[in-house]
Amino acid sequence: MVKLPVLRLPTFVRQHIWSWLVLATVAGLYMLAGISVAIDKSGPQVRGVAASAAVPAFRPGEAAAPPAPEPLAFKEVTPEDAVAWNASIPLSDTPNPAARPFVLAAASEADRLRAVECLTAAVYYEAAIEGADGQRAVAQVVLNRVRHPAYPSTVCGVVFEGAERRTGCQFTFTCDGALARTPHADLWAQAKRIAEEALAGKVYAPVGWSTHYHTNWVVPYWAANLVKAANVGTHIFYRWEGGWGRPPAFTGRHAGAEPAPAKMRGLTAAPAEQALAEAEAKDAAAATAAAQAQAALPQQPGAAAGAVDIAQRPIVRRYEPLRRETATAIITERAAGGADRLTASQRWMLTGEGTATTEPPLGRRAEHNEAAAQAGGR
CATH class of the missing domain: 1.10.10.2520 (Cell wall hydrolase SleB, domain 1)
Structure with missing residues (x-):
């Protein structure tokens, strides 16, 4: 009869055999869990329908493409x-x-x-x-x-x-x-x-x-x-x-x-349909009236064709604010053509004449105050 050789484990293995068994068991459990997740990590499945794609990252301020809405598809479960x-x-x-x-x-x-x-x-x-x-x-x-x-x-x-x-x-x-x-x-x-x-x-x-x-x-x-x-x-x-x-x-x-x-x-319901029809007719009539009114108005200088305000009403006039230099030039030009071309307020602004007020004309307050002080000292 042939005798088999006796298998002897190394000394360090024999001394820690229980620790090695525990480690081997844990490793086996990890492998089993990994296989299970790979087979099915999302529950019941249906053949022929794919799951949604991953959602792209979002960063404020960047023009990234948003996720696309998913189709309506359900898993076959009771x-x-x-x-x-x-x-x-x-x-x-x-x-x-x-x-x-x-x-x-x-x-x-x-x-x-x-x-x-x-x-x-x-x-x-x-x-x-x-x-x-x-x-x-x-x-x-x-x-x-x-x-x-x-x-x-x-x-x-x-x-x-x-x-x-x-x-x-x-x-x-x-x-x-x-x-x-x-x-x-x-x-x-x-x-x-x-x-x-x-x-x-x-x-x-x-x-x-x-x-x-x-x-x-x-x-x-x-x-x-x-x-x-x-x-x-x-x-x-x-x-x-x-x-x-x-x-x-x-x-x-x-x-x-x-x-x-x-x-x-x-x-x-019928009342809601009637209200919607009336609102659509009213909106259409208002748009037509606005277009007709705009077409009948003379075009204002500097105004764009078909200009309307925030309420969709045609703009009749557009006033542009005058700069101070422009206003002064206009008044000076009128004064050169004769004092009779100036309004009372314009005449007072330039000369101080034509009003009983004690307020000095525009730009001459210091001069007015000096004259008033001299008059008071007499």
């Missing part, structure tokens, strides 16, 4: 699994400052009414059953997007972005057929009241500068790449990572003129 998955993601512990008040600066009454109706539609179809806070939160997200460079700079533009595409819409109700349902009158009135308050400067602070939200029974692909900022009712709110989600990025201004989405036609 509502129950989605609720559990969403609940497992904690809220961010980074600062969540309230947004600045947004006060609508529409170009006309028709544009103001369009903005109100579009925001009302978003509040109604996205959060009609969420209660007042949930509706205010949705309105705040819309207005946050109006100010962000990644989105349109009008209310209707934000609400109906991508509505012409089946999966490109940013708000589900604009492309899933919900607009075919007639709104409930009382709930629509409540949504409109909240929309008008938001457009008048009322801020819903809990969602901060959030630009995204979804219900807790779905899991959008973009959720893993954004910062979870707040829970309001059944909605979860997010903002961009890094500088694009902080206040300095929200510098956009309302464009003034609101688009008229085709899908809003016939949606609102």
Whole structure:
């Protein structure tokens, strides 16, 4: 029988064998964790749909390209699994400052009414059953997007972005057929009241500068790449990572003129449609009258053709202020043509004549004071 050689471990290994076993176990666990993360680090997956791209860096003062809005795509999970998955993601512990008040600066009454109706539609179809806070939160997200460079700079533009595409819409109700349902009158009135308050400067602070939200029974692909900022009712709110989600990025201004989405036609109640039609007719009539008035006026020297003031009224005259040297030259020229060409005030300014006042003429106060002192000493 062949005897196998006895395997003898080095002395330093035998002395510290338990320490070596512990180190080997820790190393194995680290390797296992790395493999697990590589296989799946974002939860449930769906084949054929890519996750959102990384958000570019934002530096105040630089003209960097903003992140592009993501398409509407969800992971294929059951509502129950989605609720559990969403609940497992904690809220961010980074600062969540309230947004600045947004006060609508529409170009006309028709544009103001369009903005109100579009925001009302978003509040109604996205959060009609969420209660007042949930509706205010949705309105705040819309207005946050109006100010962000990644989105349109009008209310209707934000609400109906991508509505012409089946999966490109940013708000589900604009492309899933919900607009075919007639709104409930009382709930629509409540949504409109909240929309008008938001457009008048009322801020819903809990969602901060959030630009995204979804219900807790779905899991959008973009959720893993954004910062979870707040829970309001059944909605979860997010903002961009890094500088694009902080206040300095929200510098956009309302464009003034609101688009008229085709899908809003016939949606609102008859009184609102009539008010919008009347406002559009009034704006058109005012523009026509201003153009006609401007055309009938003689062109003023130095005034640009078609010049109007801040209220879009034609400028009748434009007065340019005279420099002191110019005014003196005009008065001197008139005096050379005879004293009768001077007004009483101009004559007094040059000679001191023609007035009973004891005030000296312009530029002769010292001389006047000296004469008065001599007269007093007599």
